[in-house]
Amino acid sequence: MQIRDLPYADPGVPDVRSGGRFLLWLGRQQLGGQVKCLLWGLLFQLGIAGLPIGVGLAVQAVVDRDGGRLALGVGLLALLGCAIAAGDTMAHRVAVTNWITAAARVQQLLSRKTAELGSLLTRRVAAGEVVAVSTGDVEKIGWFVEAASRFAAAAVSLVVVCVGLVLYQPDLGVVVALGVPVLALAALPLLPRATRRADVQREKAGRATELASDTVAGLRVLRGIGGEELFLGRYRAASQEVREAAVHSARMWAVIAAVQVLLPGLLMLTVVVYGARLALDGRISVGELVTVYGAVALTHHALRTFEEIAMAYSFSRPSAKRAARVLALSRTTTAPAPARDAEELPAGDLYDPVTGVLAPAGRFTAVVCGDPDLAGRLADRFGGHPPEPGEDHASVLLGGVALDELTLDAARTAVLVQDKDPVLLSGTLRELLDVPSSGAVAARAALEAAQCGDVLDALAQASVDTGGDPMRTRITERGRSLSGGQRQRLALARSLVTDPEVLVLDEPTSAVDSHTESRVADGIKRLRAGRTTVVLASSPLLLDLADRVVLVHEGAAVAVGTHRELLADEPRYRAVVTRETDDERDEPAGHALDGGPRRLGDLDDVLAEKLEEELEGESA
Structure with missing residues (x-):
């Protein structure tokens, strides 16, 4: 896989049983790239490891005044230099490709999961955590995936160096062969503590990100109640906790880095002292001493990779755990039935067996819930989303067919749910209304039914097109350039254009005035x-x-x-629709104010009469 081939046609089905399994699955998915990076990394590492051979050969040739061997040593160094340059360049190129492609795969998986769950995602996972996973966590996961192949190349090169030195100069080679594994594993006892500190840092950073993200989403409300200072105080405290955790974690990694510098230095001193004695005794030549010394010195580069892979795993493991937790969320809480073909879309009555709500086919049904949260959960159920933990798992039926038995695309085609707070993506108005649809409803008809005339006028004035075409006017992200009522009506027009078999609207006119609401309701019923x-x-x-x-x-x-029937005969219905108080609910049905009529259309007249009586009393 090359970067130019992204995005993936199919990012695959991840193993989300744990963060470690998810990382392993990612590595297997790009095995070809990992092998390429391993081979180029071996060329680079072994090229570095071979430099002491050329240097030792050249030094010994100078001592022996042998011009031919000197030329051979110089030629070997030149050849190794070319190998190092090629290996380093290509290994870096392939490693970056592995990093980017792994991150792209994770982002595609997250995007697919977001599209699958819709608004249900933020009900199960905090929006800030989703942001943290899709940004910083993706980068850290990609870092570990690409570092794994470079680590493997470094480990193989160290084994080759140790075996080669034992064969080349057994006396010094044995010392190096015993010392290098100690150097490689020296930091291992420190890793658990470093990992715990890194986990604490990532957890606190994630909480700070969640706090910032959730606050930005509710910034308008915060300003309305003067809550900016309260947020700033909380964010300062969270930021300081992150800083302290980061410093605490950095201290441990500094200790590990010091160990990675100190122990190789001690090994080098041991090799120099012992080798000098062997050279004075005539047991090894000067060239052999230089070769072994150079090999030990250059192992430091490979040993640094051990520290890097430890850091990459420590930082990527919690990130992978969070990503796996998000990706493990499912549209259904039970094992799905065999999916039906997309062409076999069911039709008929929409029925929820949990609440008993029935929406007959082809009719305009309104559902009144005293609890807004219950209304939101009911809308999710109508959209085929699973219930919250602890609720009944029975699926909503469309024409007698459970929505859980349909593929996601088929379920979305059959039933479209518009949330209470729909989101408008950035783009032109034409792009906003360019959604999968039956083609039976034109954009203009949907805009007219949703009473978007004033919205079109505003967009026409802001249009950069010389003709003032509102369809070519760009809408900013989340429709921030529009009022709440305008955003709500544009979202309604988008839903009407889709023309699904079943359309579920959750409070579609909560942000508009009563006159506009009446016309919107009439437009929905007509269209x-x-x-x-x-x-x-x-x-x-x-x-x-x-x-x-x-x-x-x-x-x-x-x-x-x-x-009108429920208003007259059902007290609980009146309590929700008319915002009736407990005292008023105890009065006889059909009378609300001093025996006045209960009909909603007469309430304004009753209130006017009461106000007139009070004013007359004050005048008297």
Whole structure:
């Protein structure tokens, strides 16, 4: 896999049983790149290890005044220099490719999981943690994947050097062969403590990132209540904890680095002193002493790779653990049934066996929940997402077919759920409305039904096109250049363009005024005629247009009828829709204010009469 070939056609199915297994799976997925890096790394490392042979040969040739052997030594050094240059260049190139491709694979897996879970992802994992995994954690995971092959090359080269020295000069070679493994494993007892400190640092850094991310998302609310200073205080405290943990971790890594410098130095001194005695005794030549000394000196480069792989694993392991936790999330909590073909999309009534809510096919059904959180969970269930832990696992049925039995694409084609807080991606208005659809609903018709006239006028004024075409106007990220009501209506138009078999809308008009809301409700009903539409709302203007209204109380459907029927006959329904107090709920049905009518359309008249009576009393 080359960088130019990214993204992957299929990033694969990861092993997410643990962080270590996930790292191992990543390494196996790009085995070819790992082998290439290993081979080029061996050329580089063995080229460095061979330099002392050429130097020793040249030094001994000078001592013996042998011009031919001197030329041979110089030629060998030149050849090794070319090998080192080629090996270093290509090993670095392949290593960076491994790093980038591993990171790209993880990002693709995270993107696929995000698309699969939708809004359910942030209900199970904090948004800040998702951001941390998709940014800093991805980089650290890629670091370990690419460092693994370089470490393998360094380990093989050390074995070759030790064996070669034993064969070349047994007296000194044995000393080196015994000392190098000690140097390589010297830092091993320190790694558990360093790893724990690194884990603490990563955990605190992750919490700080989550705090910053979640605060940015709610910055407008914080400003509205004067909470900036409270956030700054919390973030300063979290930042200081991260700093202290980082310093604490760096101290341990500094100790490991010192060990990696101190012990090779002691080995080198041992080789020099012992070798000098052997040379004085005539047991080895000066050239052989120089060769062994050079080989020991150059092993320091390979030994540094041992420290790097330890650091890479210590930092990547918690990152891989977090990534595996996110990737392990599933759309279903039970074993999925055999997936049906995308062409065999079910049609019919939408039924939730947990709450008992039934939305007949081809009709406009409104669902009223006194608990907004319950409404959100119900919308997720209608979209085929699994329930929260501890809730009933029964799947929603569409035409008698469980949504869990459908592939993700088929389920999304059959049922589209618009969240309470839909997100607009950056791009032009034409790109925003260019979504998979049946083709039966034109963009203009959807915009008209969603009452986006003022939005189009605003975009036309901001358009850089000479014709003032609002469809070519660029919308900023998350629609920040628009008001809340404008964003909500554009998102509604996008959902209407899709024209799914079943459309589920969670509070689609909560950010618009009552006059606009009435026109939007009428537009939804007109454009969705003959299609199944479910609206979770408590707005009387929407409920009055619904063909069927279902009241959900304490997690179960308790009443079904039209808006006016439930308003007259169901006290619990009135309590939700009219925001009725407990005292008013105890009065006889049909009377709210001094025996006045309970009909919602008459409430304004009743309030006006009461105000007039109070004013007359004050005048008297």
